[in-house]
Amino acid sequence: MADDIRDITIIGGGPTGLFAAFYAGMRGSSCRIVDSLPELGGQLAALYPEKDIFDVGGFPRVLAKDLVRNLVQQAMQFRPEVSLDEQVRELVRVDGHFELKCSGGTYRTRSVVIAGGKGAFEPMPLKCPGYEEFMHAGVEYAVKDPEAFRDRRVVIVGGGDTALDFVLMLKGIASRITLVHRRDGWRAHQATVDQVEAAAAAGEIDVRTFYEVRTIEGTGRVDRVTIFDNRTDEDMVLECDVVLSCLGFKPDLGPIKEWGLDVQKNRIMVSPLMATSVPGIFAAGDIVDYEGKLDLIATGFSEAAIAVNNAVHYVDPAARVNPGHSTNMKVFKED
Ligand SMILES: Cc1cc2nc3c(=O)[nH]c(=O)nc-3n(C[C@H](O)[C@H](O)[C@H](O)COP(=O)(O)OP(=O)(O)OC[C@H]3O[C@@H](n4cnc5c(N)ncnc54)[C@H](O)[C@@H]3O)c2cc1C
Numbered sequence: 001m002a003d004d005i006r007d008i009t010i011i012g013g014g015p016t017g018l019f020a021a022f023y024a025g026m027r028g029s030s031c032r033i034v035d036s037l038p039e040l041g042g043q044l045a046a047l048y049p050e051k052d053i054f055d056v057g058g059f060p061r062v063l064a065k066d067l068v069r070n071l072v073q074q075a076m077q078f079r080p081e082v083s084l085d086e087q088v089r090e091l092v093r094v095d096g097h098f099e100l101k102c103s104g105g106t107y108r109t110r111s112v113v114i115a116g117g118k119g120a121f122e123p124m125p126l127k128c129p130g131y132e133e134f135m136h137a138g139v140e141y142a143v144k145d146p147e148a149f150r151d152r153r154v155v156i157v158g159g160g161d162t163a164l165d166f167v168l169m170l171k172g173i174a175s176r177i178t179l180v181h182r183r184d185g186w187r188a189h190q191a192t193v194d195q196v197e198a199a200a201a202a203g204e205i206d207v208r209t210f211y212e213v214r215t216i217e218g219t220g221r222v223d224r225v226t227i228f229d230n231r232t233d234e235d236m237v238l239e240c241d242v243v244l245s246c247l248g249f250k251p252d253l254g255p256i257k258e259w260g261l262d263v264q265k266n267r268i269m270v271s272p273l274m275a276t277s278v279p280g281i282f283a284a285g286d287i288v289d290y291e292g293k294l295d296l297i298a299t300g301f302s303e304a305a306i307a308v309n310n311a312v313h314y315v316d317p318a319a320r321v322n323p324g325h326s327t328n329m330k331v332f333k334e335d
Helices: 015-027 040-046 062-074 161-170 188-201 253-257 297-315
Strands: 005-011 031-034 081-083 086-096 097-102 105-114 153-157 177-179 206-209 210-218 223-230 235-239 243-247 268-271 281-282
Touching: 005 015, 005 097, 005 297, 015 031, 015 040, 015 062, 015 297, 031 086, 031 105, 040 062, 086 253, 105 161, 153 161, 153 235, 161 188, 161 268, 177 210, 188 206, 223 243, 281 297
Parallel strands: 005 031, 005 105, 031 081, 105 281, 153 177, 153 243, 177 206
Antiparallel strands: 086 097, 097 105, 210 223, 223 235
């Protein structure tokens, strides 16, 4: 057994899990965060640390990595235990508490808040020769540091927000950008589509609709990609340094599916209290579903507060669900 029992264990250290950890601390609960990634921040740190976010309350504009830094600072004032690089594999109930069996040990907890996002970060693969072979040797699925793309010839594949956002992010940094999409409709915000179309009209990027990738080739690293017109099957060879595949992520909860929760379409179904079908296990953020669910940081924050306050009440039925207002809390008046 790795340690002492905690009131609340949070699975996932993305924005939802971090805000949940803050809330647990504010409520005076002992708390632990477990995340399979080597750093906190979830999708913001792993996929788009250098992108600006515009729709988080109180921040007209904030870099994803700065939001993570603030969330970590806010959560850490209550010193939750943080276990990184550890996947939670099994969750079992033993004598009125839970045991989480992780890659690094077994943790005991009185309640659980699952904030596991999309689960493990499994990108949808490009189904073509060279994709696996050149992964991280010219094939990428995220932009952690735009400078790594400076003066590179980049082929971006996809038609969603991620692909189009990366086009705009790398425009002016990459020496050439070709956007490849298998049809001529986009699954992205209209404002983003407008900017990409304006850049294409100005000759700043090359857009290839009705094209798909046939092969990725190179010697040690990617040096060319063959795309084909899916209407005529005609090939086109593009010399390039990086293929940025933005086909989304395969939602796979992995071991979480085996925990006896009500899981539908890879999402955990929750009540308005963010309670799962198993008493004592709550969930919040991208991993949950209910009527009207939106996958946003803002909704994750709200769900985290609801989940944690109900977990506090579950652990100690004498504790009120309603936390009161932070403005009046003694815990913030100690300095
Ligand atoms: C390119 C891009 C741009 C975006 N822009 C915006 C935006 O402008 N505004 C907005 O509101 N939202 C945006 N989003 C969506 C936003 O990032 C998500 O809604 C948010 O990250 C969800 O937070 P979360 O904490 O629920 O999950 P995540 O951020 O996915 O974090 C979940 C964490 O759980 C961990 N985990 C999963 N399973 C396990 C396990 N079994 N054991 C241990 N750890 C586990 C994962 O490693 C991960 O760190 C964007 C997303 C992308 C991809």
